[in-house]
Amino acid sequence: MNRILEEKIVKVFLFITAITAVFSVLLIGVFVFMEGMPIFLKYGITDVLFGPVWNPSSGVYGIWPMIVGTIYVTLIAILIGAPMGLGVAVYLVEIANKRIAKLIVPAVELLAGIPSVVYGLFGMFAVRSIIAELERGPLADYLPSNYQTGYSVLTAGIILAIMILPTIINISLDALKAVPREYKEGSLALGVSHWQTIYKVLVPAAKSGIITAIILGVGRALGETMAVIMVIGNTPLVPVLDWTGLFAPARSLTANIALEMGYAGPEHQQALFATGIVLFVFIIVLNSLTTLLVRRKGRK
Amino acid sequence: MAITEVKQTSPSQAAASSAGQQFQIEAKTLDLFYGDFQALHGINLDISQKQITALIGPSGCGKSTFLRTLNRMNDLVKGVSIKGEVRIGGENIYDKNVNVVELRKKVGMVFQKPNPFPMSIFDNIAYGPRAHGIKKKSQLTEIVERSLRQAALWEEVKDRLHSSALGLSGGQQQRLCIARVLAVEPEIVLMDEPTSALDPLATLKVEELVNELKQSYTIVIVTHNMQQAARISDITSFFLNGKIVETDVTSKIFTNPTHKQTEDYITGKFG
Ligand SMILES: Nc1ncnc2c1ncn2[C@@H]1O[C@H](COP(=O)(O)OP(=O)(O)OP(=O)(O)O)[C@@H](O)[C@H]1O
Numbered sequence: 366m367n368r369i370l371e372e373k374i375v376k377v378f379l380f381i382t383a384i385t386a387v388f389s390v391l392l393i394g395v396f397v398f399m400e401g402m403p404i405f406l407k408y409g410i411t412d413v414l415f416g417p418v419w420n421p422s423s424g425v426y427g428i429w430p431m432i433v434g435t436i437y438v439t440l441i442a443i444l445i446g447a448p449m450g451l452g453v454a455v456y457l458v459e460i461a462n463k464r465i466a467k468l469i470v471p472a473v474e475l476l477a478g479i480p481s482v483v484y485g486l487f488g489m490f491a492v493r494s495i496i497a498e499l500e501r502g503p504l505a506d507y508l509p510s511n512y513q514t515g516y517s518v519l520t521a522g523i524i525l526a527i528m529i530l531p532t533i534i535n536i537s538l539d540a541l542k543a544v545p546r547e548y549k550e551g552s553l554a555l556g557v558s559h560w561q562t563i564y565k566v567l568v569p570a571a572k573s574g575i576i577t578a579i580i581l582g583v584g585r586a587l588g589e590t591m592a593v594i595m596v597i598g599n600t601p602l603v604p605v606l607d608w609t610g611l612f613a614p615a616r617s618l619t620a621n622i623a624l625e626m627g628y629a630g631p632e633h634q635q636a637l638f639a640t641g642i643v644l645f646v647f648i649i650v651l652n653s654l655t656t657l658l659v660r661r662k663g664r665k
Numbered sequence: 666m667a668i669t670e671v672k673q674t675s676p677s678q679a680a681a682s683s684a685g686q687q688f689q690i691e692a693k694t695l696d697l698f699y700g701d702f703q704a705l706h707g708i709n710l711d712i713s714q715k716q717i718t719a720l721i722g723p724s725g726c727g728k729s730t731f732l733r734t735l736n737r738m739n740d741l742v743k744g745v746s747i748k749g750e751v752r753i754g755g756e757n758i759y760d761k762n763v764n765v766v767e768l769r770k771k772v773g774m775v776f777q778k779p780n781p782f783p784m785s786i787f788d789n790i791a792y793g794p795r796a797h798g799i800k801k802k803s804q805l806t807e808i809v810e811r812s813l814r815q816a817a818l819w820e821e822v823k824d825r826l827h828s829s830a831l832g833l834s835g836g837q838q839q840r841l842c843i844a845r846v847l848a849v850e851p852e853i854v855l856m857d858e859p860t861s862a863l864d865p866l867a868t869l870k871v872e873e874l875v876n877e878l879k880q881s882y883t884i885v886i887v888t889h890n891m892q893q894a895a896r897i898s899d900i901t902s903f904f905l906n907g908k909i910v911e912t913d914v915t916s917k918i919f920t921n922p923t924h925k926q927t928e929d930y931i932t933g934k935f936g
């Protein structure tokens with residue numbers, strides 16, 4: 366009798382904790398949407414989303430520069446971080462001997478534990494100064510004259526690439542490790558080289574895990590705030606969409622909110638919440654992608 | 666030792682040596698260690714071309730280990746060391762300058778558990794040839810059909826070549842794996858208990874297939890199934906505790922073995 370009661374209590378308790386998680390997400394979502402919606406209603410969804418000018422002091426709230434900035438920076442982070450991370454994972458699973466693996470794995474763990482402000486510092490002093498050298502030196506003739514400081518889309522992309530490495534490495538590592546050993550043996554036994562085996566059988570067999578790794582990396586890059594603020598320059602202008610845009614200072618959605626919330630008036634605040642809505646939608650889309658992927662894999 | 670008896674008693678091998686031919690595979694005083702543990706002790710075994718050689722013996726006696734020395738699959742296991750020689754076509758495959766990838770093209774292997782890749786039936790078969798540089802679609806199509814026919818699987822799968830190989834039954838998967846090996850055109854096919862995961866009907870199909878393949882390939886097959894060894898092999902080699910007790914013509918091993926241990930094993934007294 367007592368046992369049954371006990372079990373019931375535990376069940377209810379667990380249910381409450383589970384519900385709390387759902388409730389929190391809903392609460393945050395509803396809150397952000399409620400606070401941000403008025404701006405969309407007042408100025409029109411397209412004008413806010415696609416407006417190229419962000420000038421709160423004169424009541425112009427175009428989020429487009431931050432949307433482009435965020436996508437641009439994230440794209441660079443993934444283009445650099447995904448192949449690197451996958452490379453490290455493949456190296457660890459297939460090539461590295463125990464001694465080297467023992468060196469790399471803790472290093473990757475450490476990388477995951479470094480606070481983002483430290484990444485920001487590193488970016489500010491190391492990466493930025495290299496980019497600045499490039500901007501003032503060999504590239505000076507091709508870039509607009511105000512691109513001198515090294516605070517840029519590229520700088521932020523590089524820092525984010527390093528920051529998402531642990532996510533990509535760890536998850537694709539698990540995916541690669543889960544590939545049945547029989548595939549590898551089967552391939553090698555056909556007289557196929559180790560390298561070909563890796564990229565024709567092992568990596569494809571781990572594909573869904575690797576894609577999940579990349580999506581989670583994107584999520585991490587989208588949401589990163591502090592490190593980005595410290596290196597991106599924070600200019601709310603749409604970066605040019607050719608290679609010179611790489612060296613343009615820009616601003617991300619997260620940076621927009623964090624930089625201005627402290628002093629924003631009521632309408633300005635709503636505009637920042639609207640920025641939050643956009644970010645929220647990005648994350649929801651990403652998560653649905655992941656879920657879809659996992660479900661598709663489950664069905665196979 | 667047993668090996669000299671083989672040369673006297675096996676008609677086909679006697680013919681081979683009298684014609685001055687080498688054996689296709691020659692293991693010479695082969696020792697293999699997993700770290701400190703010695704799994705093979707001085708193995709001597711000659712295998713002639715286009716015959717089926719069965720390796721039998723109780724679990725853990727080193728059959729798989731020996732089989733995997735023939736295509737250097739043991740290289741994948743950490744801490745393995747090998748003494749002695751394995752000559753294939755006269756060349757010691759453990760020589761420093763041997764290209765292991767080339768060796769494995771020549772010496773194909775079918776595993777105990779069917780292991781098709783997670784891709785279509787077509788891509789599974791075309792996998793090896795593609796990796797070896799064949800790109801032309803028409804040529805690949807031809808290889809796929811020929812290999813599947815050789816593996817007696819064509820009729821069953823010809824209408825679904827592009828669906829996943831993982832959807833095939835166990836027996837079909839194993840024949841697919843055999844077809845996949847044949848597509849690379851090896852000279853030797855190693856099989857490690859290829860039917861142990863299959864039901865009797867599928868086993869029979871694979872056995873028939875192996876019998877067919879003998880026309881063109883040298884086959885070395887590990888089996889726990891005495892009837893299977895008796896049914897399909899020409900030569901049988903009995904392993905015990907990492908050593909070969911005797912190797913002889915299959916019918917002799919099963920009716921009149923030289924060693925008491927062989928007789929005990931075959932009649933089911935141990936193992
Ligand atoms: N990777 C390995 N590391 C260490 N020891 C091993 C390894 N593989 C096999 N062995 C040992 O070597 C011996 C021979 O193993 P092997 O797999 O060759 O036997 P087998 O005759 O194929 O047995 P079975 O009929 O059960 O398949 C066994 O004692 C086994 O424990």
Ligand SMILES: [Mg+2]
Pocket residue numbers: 728729730857
């Ligand atoms: Mg075995």
